Amino acid sequence: MKSETGRSFYIHTFGCQMNQADSSIITAILMDGGYVVAGSEEQADIVILNTCAVRENAVERISHHLQFLRGAKRRNRSLLVGVAGCVPQHLKREMLEMFPVVDFLAGPDTYRNLPLLIRDAVEGKRPAALDFRIEETYGGIEPFGEVGVGAFVPVMRGCNNMCAFCVVPFTRGRERSQPFSAVMDEVRRIVAGGYREITLLGQNVNSYADLEGGKDFASLLRAVSLEAPGCRIRFTTSHPKDISPDLVDAIAESPNICSHVHLPVQSGSTRVLERMNRGHGIDEYLETVALLRSRIPGVSLTTDIIAGFCGEEDEDHEATLTLLRKVRYDTAFMFYYSPRSGTAAWKTLEDTVPLAVKKRRLQEIIDLQLLISAECLQNSVGSVVEVLAESESRRSPEQLMGRTETNRAVVFDRGEARPGDMVRVQVLKASSATLTGVNKGVLPAF
Numbered sequence: 001m002k003s004e005t006g007r008s009f010y011i012h013t014f015g016c017q018m019n020q021a022d023s024s025i026i027t028a029i030l031m032d033g034g035y036v037v038a039g040s041e042e043q044a045d046i047v048i049l050n051t052c053a054v055r056e057n058a059v060e061r062i063s064h065h066l067q068f069l070r071g072a073k074r075r076n077r078s079l080l081v082g083v084a085g086c087v088p089q090h091l092k093r094e095m096l097e098m099f100p101v102v103d104f105l106a107g108p109d110t111y112r113n114l115p116l117l118i119r120d121a122v123e124g125k126r127p128a129a130l131d132f133r134i135e136e137t138y139g140g141i142e143p144f145g146e147v148g149v150g151a152f153v154p155v156m157r158g159c160n161n162m163c164a165f166c167v168v169p170f171t172r173g174r175e176r177s178q179p180f181s182a183v184m185d186e187v188r189r190i191v192a193g194g195y196r197e198i199t200l201l202g203q204n205v206n207s208y209a210d211l212e213g214g215k216d217f218a219s220l221l222r223a224v225s226l227e228a229p230g231c232r233i234r235f236t237t238s239h240p241k242d243i244s245p246d247l248v249d250a251i252a253e254s255p256n257i258c259s260h261v262h263l264p265v266q267s268g269s270t271r272v273l274e275r276m277n278r279g280h281g282i283d284e285y286l287e288t289v290a291l292l293r294s295r296i297p298g299v300s301l302t303t304d305i306i307a308g309f310c311g312e313e314d315e316d317h318e319a320t321l322t323l324l325r326k327v328r329y330d331t332a333f334m335f336y337y338s339p340r341s342g343t344a345a346w347k348t349l350e351d352t353v354p355l356a357v358k359k360r361r362l363q364e365i366i367d368l369q370l371l372i373s374a375e376c377l378q379n380s381v382g383s384v385v386e387v388l389a390e391s392e393s394r395r396s397p398e399q400l401m402g403r404t405e406t407n408r409a410v411v412f413d414r415g416e417a418r419p420g421d422m423v424r425v426q427v428l429k430a431s432s433a434t435l436t437g438v439n440k441g442v443l444p445a446f
């Protein structure tokens with residue numbers, strides 16, 4: 001389908017939920033500018049790669065895709081290729097030299113300029129909009145293109161924390177929060193749209209601060225929970241140092257705020273955490289875990305771990321394994337450290353751990369965590385859990401897939417249930433990552 005600009009677009013999204021939410025914002029901006037969504041990448045006049053720079057192989061992954069688009073451009077000379085998000089923000093205009101196939105670049109704060117950038121790209125100017133705009137929160141833009149039973153609401157952007165290994169402060173800029181009223185407007189729109197789950201997003205979501213009304217994240221969470229009583233409320237990613245007792249109380253008090261906290265620890269060693277500039281030691285972290293566990297019975301904790309950070313010794317690695325045994329996370333994202341250019345660690349710390357050692361330590365962490373995850377899943381066999389049905393299972397149209405409040409995937413017989421229903425499911429079996437159960441009936445809304 002062609003639009004009044006005569007052009008259609010397709011967005012290929014890499015990375016995290018924040019990038020998925022940003023793709024919905026980009027879609028809304030381009031539609032407002034007279035462009036339309038193409039049915040597939042092959043049919044599009046403009047292809048935009050919305051990229052993530054957090055992992056080491058981010059550039060390789062998009063370069064592979066750009067390679068493919070080079071072939072497509074040979075067949076269709078008017079095809080425009082844009083790269084948005086963290087990778088161009090990180091690599092700057094150098095990206096245009098690295099990849100001649102790219103026609104325009106847009107950093108995370110410049111999406112409102114996209115219609116203009118595309119116009120310049122049509123004229124062959126190869127524009128790059130990569131400035132930081134501290135006031136940009138994309139307030140007033142109604143995201144377009146959410147699918148499924150849940151919707152994302154970015155409530156803050158950027159990060160002020162400067163963890164030594166992380167590129168986010170350099171690709172997403174300084175922290176800024178959506179005004180409280182704008183978040184609530186968005187929540188009302190989502191509720192009216194019939195969604196059953198709302199995920200509040202931010203690089204450091206629990207440092208949310210509404211400048212107008214002085215609301216912090218705990219107040220925001222309570223307000224969203226009351227405004228959307230028929231929805232499950234989730235949030236990510238939280239920083240352990242910003243988990244306040246009031247925030248824990250807000251989760252404990254509100255029946256529709258999920259009992260799941262992603263609490264990235266990165267290392268079990270205080271010495272390494274200091275080098276990482278995480279702003280807390282292991283004792284404070286364990287106090288936060290104890291507070292969450294005491295106030296929210298059955299709370300699910302998940303985490304991120306980096307193996308082999310600069311200066312990590314065997315005893316630090318042992319401390320990470322000890323922490324895993326102590327906290328018993330439901331799941332974890334686990335990686336070995338690789339320096340990212342521009343970060344504090346890249347500038348000032350020596351990457352001392354040999355690759356083979358990093359890989360061995362990572363494997364030990366993965367092996368242990370997989371064992372713990374399997375035990376956690378096994379413990380739920382026999383129990384009855386509340387599952388928000390999301391979609392048809394990949395295995396069979398007779399089955400649905402959904403998630404528990406603690407974010408575990410569950411497959412169960414469809415019965416009368418449909419995606420969007422809250423279903424009581426008795427767990428019969430646990431595999432390495434999924435529970436299987438039997439449908440015990442659809443629940444009324446919260």
Ligand code: SF4
Nearest residue numbers: 159161162163166168
């Ligand atoms: S809190 Fe640390 S790891 Fe998280 S986005 Fe900010 S700098 Fe990166």
